[in-house]
Amino acid sequence: MLLSSVILVLQETLEAALLVSLLLAASQQLSHKMSWVIYAIGGGLAFSLVYALEIGHVSEWFEYTGQEIVNASLQISVTLLIAICTWVLVRGWTPENRQRAGFRSSLFTQLAAATVMLAITREGSEVLIYLIGFYPIKDVFHTVTVGSFIGLGIGISVGVLIYFGIMGLQGRWQKNTMVSLLALFSGKMVSQASLQLNQADWIPSTPVGWDSSSLLSEESLTGKLLYALIGYEATPALAQIAAYAAGVILILITAIIASRVQAESRSASV
Amino acid sequence: MKLQAHIKLLLRWCVLLGMGCQSVAAATPVIEIEIRDHLFFPSEVDVPANTKVKLLIINRDPTPEEFESYPLNREKVISGNSKAVIFIGPVKAGDYPFIGEFYPTTAQGVIRVR
Structure with missing residues (x-):
């Protein structure tokens, strides 16, 4: 029970920690502000508690597929917010750029806070449902709580490492790493949303694109961690692969257009 | 003109896809699985190959459970004393x-597709 709770919570925490550390590094770069993250995580946890407590009702919506529809909506919203964050990040990388673009200094932190809040609402609810479910069984609850804190601790540590890893990079490298990681995160979100919609029978099933379960099983620890970080699936459906690609391309194109617009406005003002 | 033709083609595809989904939905077999004392009943389920199936999972335990199948890419939380639908x-x-x-x-448990 201890190990399974460590892994379950670690998986959810890693997903959130990656996004938080990326956006935190970006906001530190843009405005030297970090306090937003406390409100965003707090708000996200509050929403996830509401979602966890109401999961029984939500599940009954749309002929018992409400959970899938709500999750997919959250994932698509997070993706769109990441795209807007990417635009603001690339377009307003330096103070002069931000001034030229007319961005308020708090714009990025507000967007980042909304993104983190929505992402944590979904991921946090799963952990809370798990913990609330074990609460009545005192012995098990104790073990599960200890396991959850270990998982949470490891997840946060990895997030801190990612944050300092990104902060250690310089200039263009730093910006490109942030954009690439945001693109992978967005790919994972859209891929998971397509899976949810397929599970609810809103989009048709497609054949499996590849089977790498013999190389790296999704059930192995490495497989689970890779799933949390980049959305690794051993047997993804073709629709899922297409959705992943769409999520990645959305962010990359947003970054390319933002950087072109930024360059044009600079040359126009010179 | 060219754009209009593209949109028409896209709409035609959507309609075809919609019809396809509906005709399949009408004949979707439903399979019931119960959760009792943290066990699945039945734990082995036979399902026809190349057919869409609706799993109706009824959780009789007061505690929540998360149905998860890695090879089927399925994952869903089922609250205590409630039911859930999962299409596979x-x-x-x-x-x-x-x-x-x-x-x-x-x-x-295991889903045996034959």
């Missing part, structure tokens, strides 16, 4: 294991 397939013949992620040591 169409998939090829084979054995597709599933677990209850909250009680993975006891809640285990």
Whole structure:
């Protein structure tokens, strides 16, 4: 029970920690502000508690597929917010750029806070449902709580490492790493949303694109961690692969257009 | 003009896809699985190959469970004393294991696609 709770919570925490550390590094770069993250995580946890407590009702919506529809909506919203964050990040990388673009200094932190809040609402609810479910069984609850804190601790540590890893990079490298990681995160979100919609029978099933379960099983620890970080699936459906690609391309194109617009406005003002 | 032709083609595809989904939905077999004392009943389910199936999972335990099947890419939380619907397939013949992620040591089962 201890190990399974460590892994379950670690998986959810890693997903959130990656996004938080990326956006935190970006906001530190843009405005030297970090306090937003406390409100965003707090708000996200509050929403996830509401979602966890109401999961029984939500599940009954749309002929018992409400959970899938709500999750997919959250994932698509997070993706769109990441795209807007990417635009603001690339377009307003330096103070002069931000001034030229007319961005308020708090714009990025507000967007980042909304993104983190929505992402944590979904991921946090799963952990809370798990913990609330074990609460009545005192012995098990104790073990599960200890396991959850270990998982949470490891997840946060990895997030801190990612944050300092990104902060250690310089200039263009730093910006490109942030954009690439945001693109992978967005790919994972859209891929998971397509899976949810397929599970609810809103989009048709497609054949499996590849089977790498013999190389790296999704059930192995490495497989689970890779799933949390980049959305690794051993047997993804073709629709899922297409959705992943769409999520990645959305962010990359947003970054390319933002950087072109930024360059044009600079040359126009010179 | 060219754009209009593209949009028309896209709409035609959507309609075809919609019709396809509806005709399949009308004949979707429903399979019931119960969760009792952190065990699945039945723990082995036979499902026809290349057919979409609706799993109706009824959790009789007061505690929540998470249905998870890695090979089928399925994952869903089911609250205590409630039911959930999960669509699977169409998939090829084979054995597709599933677990209850909250009680993975006891809640285990397999979907046999034939």
